Amino acid sequence: MRFLNEFRDPGLATRLIRDIRRMATRRWTLMEVCGGQTHSLLRHGVDAELNDVIEMIHGPGCPVCVTRSDAIDWLAQLCQLPPVLVTSFGDMLRVPGDRDCLLNARAAGGQVRAVYSPLDAVRIAQETPDLQVVFFAVGFETTAPATALAALQAERLGLENFSLLVEHVRVLPAMEMLAAATDCRVDGFLAAGHVCTVTGFEAYADFASRFRRPTVVTGFEPVDLLWGILHCVRQLEAGQSEVVNAYTRAVQITGNRAARDLLDRVYEVVDKEWRGLGTVPGGGLGLREPYRRFCARRRFTQTLLPSAVPPVATELPIHRPNRCRAGDVLVGRLKPTACPEFATACRPESPLGAPMVSDEGACAAYFRYSSSHATHEPG
Amino acid sequence: MTEPTLSCPSPARDDGERITLAHGEGGRRMRRLLQERILPTLGITVGDSAxxxxxxxxGQSLAMTTDGYVVSPLFFPGGDIGKLAVFGTANDLAVSGAAVRWLSLGLIIEEGLAWSLLEAVLKSIAEAARLVGAPIVTGDTKVVPRGAADQLFLTTTGVGELFPVVPPGPTALRPGDVLIASGPIGCHGVAVMAARERMGFLPPPTSDCASLLPAVAAMFAKPIVPRAIRDATRGGTAAVLHEWAELSGLAMRVDESQLPITPEVAGVCELLGLDPLHVAGEGMMLLAVSPEQADAALEALRGTEVARFAQPIGEVIPRRLSPVLVRRGLGRELPLDEPLGAPLPRIC
Structure with missing residues (x-):
């Protein structure tokens, strides 16, 4: 595949590894922000190749992992009401809420369907006017434009049976929260390339200088990742902290203008509860007028079914009665393999928390690609 | 509002475009459905039906297998539920070392199914049965209320004659045995997923749905007897490797760069975040052969249409902590997890 194979070239990767080793005078700690990067690092063995000169710690960039758990529970209840069909990206279906996951809710008789695009959910609403179709809008700025488009499309079609449960999150405020923490060990950041294709990286210049952390916009293939690491190490060794784009084939400084306009038109920035992290100021998106009429919370708590569905609590307890230490994993305080529950009580088929379920979760990445444990059933 | 009930059904409705519950309730409609439509379409002489x-x-050792087919959509690029049901059953026998001789066919029809769809499936079944050389000798038809089935479910049972020597199975695997894929992996799963979700790829990915019997027979004719053969259907190549590792007490190691993968499958899997090793094929199998027989086995396989792209993909190794390992990317060996239910696409 063009634009992929050349970025997986073992020869090129080996040369970059050699360059990074030559450049590093000490062991640096870098955070890759996105879960997709975590999986690629582990899948291709990049982290192990560099382990003596670079410590990679994994960031909060798994949208499925940081989606608040009570939203899942709320939808798991909502989908049991006959007119409601809950649609979602497939990733989200296995993620446990505090009570249940959507797959179990479906097995218990709820109407839940995986879709590949929010526009598919709009189409279902159009084709089946008897159903109230709710789309579970999760993800970073990468998926938010598509759900914005769905809201516009629903408006254009005059659909009264389509709504969104918006749980979109913004990655930069979470990075700021991590970098501002007194115990932050991260020397440099590999910023999430896909998010930057939409947002651009103008705002990262301020981040890099304010927190004195070099920040490199980085892609997802092994050569991309190594290229990002190289740029980071070069700055660290030179005592610089700037923003550099190491994913030039996909990212422009101003991002995707059309997608950004869509976001501005449909959403406003809100404070957001991140699962495992707590409230991130400015860390999320919410519908703005006139699109609030597509807000599922509003529709189902106020108008359609006032008593049947309990409203989502606004204040959430951050500490769950659960042994899962997802919060520590998401901010890089804890390596998944150092968690006492890893691969014992917590496995993909019986997860204690979201990072073990999601395709982008750090715990799932370690479970899948690390040979330090048995991947088959114990016993 | 209900439609007025007709005390005497109009004869014209008998030939209507859709199958109704009345067609499944015994009696004249059922007999006519069978004798005038199903049996002739399957090429079965009316009157034979006992x-x-x-x-x-x-006077021969026999093997028997049965399988249910519930694929949705009924038709997908490269195949349909009928072809799948015949080839799937023939393949289950073939990988067990038997050539299918007789088939039975169970039809569970959801009321309202268009006759044209049923007819197209039946024609496909007849054609596939002719290809594998096994007549449909018995069967059953039921019609169930709307919602009790999804359009059409099939069950096929196959009885086959065993070849004189059959593969001993995964318990006979030895370290050093060569693992061979008879063709590209993941084609069927990707084709059905793309068709079901109407993903609009052009050209659409095509299922590999085919009979493996010619490839198996070509090997036995040599004679080469692999230690184990298994079609990589649900759970894909990964499921077979895990099963073999468990049953043999050994480990399986494959090399990602050796895997036969079509650009379509690679592209769709890349896009959806799936591992092709977890995706089903319906016209490919895995074989484990002794190192001495590997070259001859590859030659025999490649001489057949269905296995012309056969390729060695790895080897059996002594037991490790991880039962299945894949040499990926920069050359590191990484464990391959067992598929966990149906693969779900990632979101970004």
Whole structure:
């Protein structure tokens, strides 16, 4: 595949590894922000190749992992009401809420369907006017434009049976929260390339200088990742902290203008509860007028079914009665393999928390690609 | 509001475009559906139909298998539920070392199914049965209320004659045995997923749905007897490797760069975040052969249409902590997890 194979070239990767080793005078700690990067690092063995000169710690960039758990529970209840069909990206279906996951809710008789695009959910609403179709809008700025488009499309079609449960999150405020923490060990950041294709990286210049952390916009293939690491190490060794784009084939400084306009038109920035992290100021998106009429919370708590569905609590307890230490994993305080529950009580088929379920979760990445444990059933 | 009930159904409705519950309730409609439509389309002579088929005095070791088919959509690029049901059953026998001789066919039809769809499936079944050389000797038809089935479910049972020597199975695997894929992996799963979700790829990915019997027969004719053969259907190549590792007490190692993968499958899997090793094929199998026989096995396989892209993909190794390992990317060996239910696409 063009634009992929050349970025997986073992020869090129080996040369970059050699360059990074030559450049590093000490062991640096870098955070890759996105879960997709975590999986690629582990899948291709990049982290192990560099382990003596670079410590990679994994960031909060798994949208499925940081989606608040009570939203899942709320939808798991909502989908049991006959007119409601809950649609979602497939990733989200296995993620446990505090009570249940959507797959179990479906097995218990709820109407839940995986879709590949929010526009598919709009189409279902159009084709089946008897159903109230709710789309579970999760993800970073990468998926938010598509759900914005769905809201516009629903408006254009005059659909009264389509709504969104918006749980979109913004990655930069979470990075700021991590970098501002007194115990932050991260020397440099590999910023999430896909998010930057939409947002651009103008705002990262301020981040890099304010927190004195070099920040490199980085892609997802092994050569991309190594290229990002190289740029980071070069700055660290030179005592610089700037923003550099190491994913030039996909990212422009101003991002995707059309997608950004869509976001501005449909959403406003809100404070957001991140699962495992707590409230991130400015860390999320919410519908703005006139699109609030597509807000599922509003529709189902106020108008359609006032008593049947309990409203989502606004204040959430951050500490769950659960042994899962997802919060520590998401901010890089804890390596998944150092968690006492890893691969014992917590496995993909019986997860204690979201990072073990999601395709982008750090715990799932370690479970899948690390040979330090048995991947088959114990016993 | 309900439609007025007709005390005497109009004869014209008998030939209507859709199958109704009345077609499944015995009596004249059922007989006519069978005798005028299903049996002729399957190429079965009317009058042959008794409650059981006599297979005669066979005097030979036999193998038997049964499988249910519930694929949605019924038709997908490269195949349909009928072709799948016949080839799937023939393949289950073939990988067990048997050539299919007789088939039975169970139809569970959801009321309202268009006759044209059923007819197209039946024609496909007849064609596939002719290709594998096994007549349909008995069967059953039921019509169930709307919602009790999804359009059409099929069950096929196959009885086959065993070849003189059959693969001993995964317990006979030895370290050093060569793992061979008879063709590209993941084609069927990707084709059905793309068709079901109407993903609009052009050209659409095509299923590999095919009979593996010619490839198996070509090997036995040599004679080469692999230690184990298995079609990589649900759970894909990964499921077979895990099963073999468990049953043999050994480990399986494959090399990602050796895996036969079509650009379509690679592209769709890349896009959806799936591992092709977890995706089903319906016209490919995995074989484990002794290192001495590997070259001859590859030659025999490649001489057949269905296995012309056969390729060694790895080897059996002594037991490790991880039962299945894949050499990926920069050359590191990474464990391959067992598929966990149906693969779900990632979101970004």
């Amino acid at each position: 409650d059981a088929a006599s297979l005669g005095n066979v």
